Amino acid sequence: MSISKQKVIANYLPNTTEPGTKADAFAPSNIALCKYWGKRDVELNLPINASLSISLGELGSHTTLSESDRGQDQVYLNNELLSLDSPFARKVIGFIDLFRRDLKQPVQVRTVNNIPTAAGLASSASGFAALTLAIDKFYRFDLALDHLSAFARMGSGSASRSLYQGFVEWHKGSREDGMDSCAERLALEWPGFRIGLLKVATGEKKVDSRSGMQRTVESAALYSAWPQQAANDLVAIKRAIQQQDLECLGQTAEQNALSMHATMIASWPPLLYWQPESVAAMHRVWELRASGVPVYLTMDAGPNLKLLFQHADEMQVRDAFPELVDADIVAPFG
Ligand SMILES: Nc1ncnc2c1ncn2[C@@H]1O[C@H](COP(=O)(O)OP(=O)(O)OP(=O)(O)O)[C@@H](O)[C@H]1O
Numbered sequence: 474m475s476i477s478k479q480k481v482i483a484n485y486l487p488n489t490t491e492p493g494t495k496a497d498a499f500a501p502s503n504i505a506l507c508k509y510w511g512k513r514d515v516e517l518n519l520p521i522n523a524s525l526s527i528s529l530g531e532l533g534s535h536t537t538l539s540e541s542d543r544g545q546d547q548v549y550l551n552n553e554l555l556s557l558d559s560p561f562a563r564k565v566i567g568f569i570d571l572f573r574r575d576l577k578q579p580v581q582v583r584t585v586n587n588i589p590t591a592a593g594l595a596s597s598a599s600g601f602a603a604l605t606l607a608i609d610k611f612y613r614f615d616l617a618l619d620h621l622s623a624f625a626r627m628g629s630g631s632a633s634r635s636l637y638q639g640f641v642e643w644h645k646g647s648r649e650d651g652m653d654s655c656a657e658r659l660a661l662e663w664p665g666f667r668i669g670l671l672k673v674a675t676g677e678k679k680v681d682s683r684s685g686m687q688r689t690v691e692s693a694a695l696y697s698a699w700p701q702q703a704a705n706d707l708v709a710i711k712r713a714i715q716q717q718d719l720e721c722l723g724q725t726a727e728q729n730a731l732s733m734h735a736t737m738i739a740s741w742p743p744l745l746y747w748q749p750e751s752v753a754a755m756h757r758v759w760e761l762r763a764s765g766v767p768v769y770l771t772m773d774a775g776p777n778l779k780l781l782f783q784h785a786d787e788m789q790v791r792d793a794f795p796e797l798v799d800a801d802i803v804a805p806f807g
């Protein structure tokens with residue numbers, strides 16, 4: 474049995490700190506190029522494989538934590554006050570409870586996601602990373618970023634990577650308390666690198682990543698091939714980033730994403746996040762590539778696509794995908 478989150482966190486918090494009155498934080502969302510899929514420890518969100526992502530610059534979550542003057546906790550999402558019984562508020566307050574010593578001191582949380590909501594991007598990554606940073610500031614813990622990354626991971630695995638901008642690796646770690654399962658920014662820049670957020674289908678997904686990955690680990694025979702593939706892909710992706718080799722990066726990232734989806738499809742009950750529109754968009758990417766434009770795709774546990782390309786080819790990508798507006802094209806290095 475694993476150690477509880479509370480126990481691990483308590484071991485790393487300073488003994489005496491007085492909360493401030495207000496703290497603001499921002500964290501970017503991120504897109505994994507080598508995906509995290511499967512947990513070796515469900516309580517601590519420890520991954521079966523290491524992963525690597527690119528953060529989305531200014532797209533993410535802004536979170537403010539302050540004292541509540543209403544005698545109870547309050548949670549606002551995108552300026553709307555939520556019921557404390559809503560799943561969103563319960564998750565946020567449950568996470569804060571892991572850190573606050575005085576449960577009687579109510580807090581107000583205001584969080585705004587500026588990720589184009591219709592794009593169906595994982596906001597849990599930026600959301601838990603921004604909340605972790607706000608908690609650290611509000612309670613004046615002043616902890617190192619690698620510890621905060623490990624804490625954010627306990628909220629949502631992919632949040633461990635959202636503590637940093639740029640290319641980020643989340644190490645698997647091997648410690649029992651999981652504190653070395655944290656992310657690190659890679660000292661690699663690629664100014665011409667672009668991500669296109671291609672929304673092809675709306676509507677809420679029925680199975681979230683958390684239960685989807687658990688189902689895959691428990692029921693897909695194909696999953697046994699995943700950890701080794703992910704390990705190999707991570708090495709290839711890092712090398713491709715070092716060499717700014719889009720062909721190698723794109724091919725490895727696309728194959729990594731589709732292999733993850735293959736394990737989902739091979740689960741029981743089957744898990745297929747693609748909609749007919751997703752498949753149609755995949756074919757459009759492959760046609761564009763066949764016509765000579767270096768563009769690749771990646772997909773998370775949802776129906777939408779993320780396109781990987783370089784600034785030099787942006788015009789051709791925009792011509793082929795006129796639905797991409799300026800806000801859908803991210804330049805992670807400004
Ligand atoms: N700004 C935020 N602050 C704190 N938590 C957030 C924030 N935004 C999202 N979350 C958390 O992420 C959860 C799911 O977010 P969302 O609906 O964007 O799904 P997702 O991130 O795509 O899900 P998945 O984890 O399946 O990838 C929310 O229920 C909430 O717990």
Ligand SMILES: C[C@@](O)(CCOP(=O)(O)OP(=O)(O)O)CC(=O)O
Pocket residue numbers: 504505507508509510518524595597628629630631632682683684772773774
């Ligand atoms: C497909 C993914 O986006 C899965 C993300 O899963 P989450 O981080 O949302 O899962 P939990 O740890 O259970 O909260 C791949 C990735 O981001 O690496």
